Amino acid sequence: MALPIALTMGDPAGIGPELTRRVWSNLKASGRVFFWIGDPALLGANTPYREIRHPSEAASCFVDALPVLPLSCPEPVYSGCPSPGNAVTVIESIRKAVHYTLEGAASAVVTNPIAKHVLMASGFPHPGHTEFLAALCGATGQEVMMLACPELRVTLTSVHIPLKKAIDTLSTDRIVAVSRVTEASLRRDFGLPQPRLAVAGLNPHAGENGMMGGEEMRIIQPAVEALRREGMNVIGPMPPDTMFSAAARPRYDAAICLYHDQGLIPVKTLDMAGGVNITLGLPIIRTSPDHGTAFDIAVGPEETGKASISSLLSALAMAHDMALQRVMSDAQTS
Numbered sequence: 249m250a251l252p253i254a255l256t257m258g259d260p261a262g263i264g265p266e267l268t269r270r271v272w273s274n275l276k277a278s279g280r281v282f283f284w285i286g287d288p289a290l291l292g293a294n295t296p297y298r299e300i301r302h303p304s305e306a307a308s309c310f311v312d313a314l315p316v317l318p319l320s321c322p323e324p325v326y327s328g329c330p331s332p333g334n335a336v337t338v339i340e341s342i343r344k345a346v347h348y349t350l351e352g353a354a355s356a357v358v359t360n361p362i363a364k365h366v367l368m369a370s371g372f373p374h375p376g377h378t379e380f381l382a383a384l385c386g387a388t389g390q391e392v393m394m395l396a397c398p399e400l401r402v403t404l405t406s407v408h409i410p411l412k413k414a415i416d417t418l419s420t421d422r423i424v425a426v427s428r429v430t431e432a433s434l435r436r437d438f439g440l441p442q443p444r445l446a447v448a449g450l451n452p453h454a455g456e457n458g459m460m461g462g463e464e465m466r467i468i469q470p471a472v473e474a475l476r477r478e479g480m481n482v483i484g485p486m487p488p489d490t491m492f493s494a495a496a497r498p499r500y501d502a503a504i505c506l507y508h509d510q511g512l513i514p515v516k517t518l519d520m521a522g523g524v525n526i527t528l529g530l531p532i533i534r535t536s537p538d539h540g541t542a543f544d545i546a547v548g549p550e551e552t553g554k555a556s557i558s559s560l561l562s563a564l565a566m567a568h569d570m571a572l573q574r575v576m577s578d579a580q581t582s
């Protein structure tokens with residue numbers, strides 16, 4: 249039997265607890281087992297849950313009850329009103345998920361959304377899960393953010409930094425490094441034997457031969473050439489305004505994007521409900537819904553159904569598929 253997936257609590261005042269209850273209800277008969285690491289008080293009266301002490305206990309109760317590795321929030325939780333006082337529990341949930349996945353008791357980590365500013369107000373030093381997970385795995389600097397939906401995969405050369413800094417720090421080495429991690433993951437985790445990458449341009453019309461910006465000639469084209477010399481199938485720099493069109497997308501398996509919103513806008517516009525955030529470059533598999541804490545629609549146990557479970561369902565399905573593919577890929581190469 250496949251190992252269970254570790255699902256984190258996320259911000260207790262966000263939509264994570266509601267999504268978790270509804271996703272368990274949706275999946276309980278599917279055999280796609282996960283366990284939740286969070287405060288059972290957030291589940292309300294109508295969700296059967298079972299407290300477990302170890303992930304190995306999750307499968308036997310999953311069909312009847314949501315398996316919960318229990319944590320406790322130190323402060324009362326008011327939906328829609330996050331508190332840095334509960335950050336300690338949010339962080340502990342992520343730590344435990346990584347711990348069990350690294351030790352081989354869980355197949356993957358799926359994270360519920362956190363509010364970065366709330367964690368940072370508590371002294372948390374990382375800008376998001378991506379960087380924290382890399383630190384927990386001893387892989388700082390190797391992490392790469394991918395956003396994926398059925399029509400498009402993108403990876404990013406920079407994530408949670410101001411746009412001006414993303415441009416100022418863009419380098420040939422960084423594009424090459426992110427492309428290598430992307431290519432390796434497309435082979436190992438997505439089962440693509442010959443991945444095709446498309447590197448985005450930065451400027452209008454990919455610089456128009458240097459008339460509208462020099463980064464393409466100075467930084468991006470040299471990266472594309474270096475990657476080709478390594479034998480990779482790479483096109484670019486592609487004009488960013490057209491490379492995400494329906495006609496262009498079939499030309500590549502992943503787009504290498506040069507700042508956060510260049511990649512996330514097309515994915516979230518194409519498929520906000522089904523988009524998945526994936527962290528590449530780690531020894532573990534991690535996925536997450538593409539949306540955030542949605543405090544504006546978080547209502548706690550009296551759910552209104554305004555929150556869509558689609559993206560969390562997609563994240564769990566993606567984690568499940570990637571874990572299976574990684575096992576198969578590793579068996580073939582060993």
Ligand SMILES: NC(=O)C1=CN([C@@H]2O[C@H](COP(=O)(O)OP(=O)(O)OC[C@H]3O[C@@H](n4cnc5c(N)ncnc54)[C@H](O)[C@@H]3O)[C@@H](O)[C@H]2O)C=CC1
Nearest residue numbers: 361362363364365536538539540541542544545554555556
């Ligand atoms: N992986 C993570 O932990 C992520 C965390 N965030 C965090 O979330 C917080 C809020 O960020 P926002 O920019 O407001 O983005 P958001 O995704 O939380 O909300 C944007 C809009 O989409 C709606 N929405 C989000 N998820 C939905 C769902 N499942 N069903 C229906 N509607 C949904 C919200 O109600 C809101 O109107 C921030 O602190 C941000 O850092 C944002 C993205 C990912």
Ligand SMILES: NCC(=O)COP(=O)(O)O
Nearest residue numbers: 375376377378379525536
């Ligand atoms: N925009 C993506 C996002 O904010 C998710 O970040 P992370 O928490 O997965 O690092």
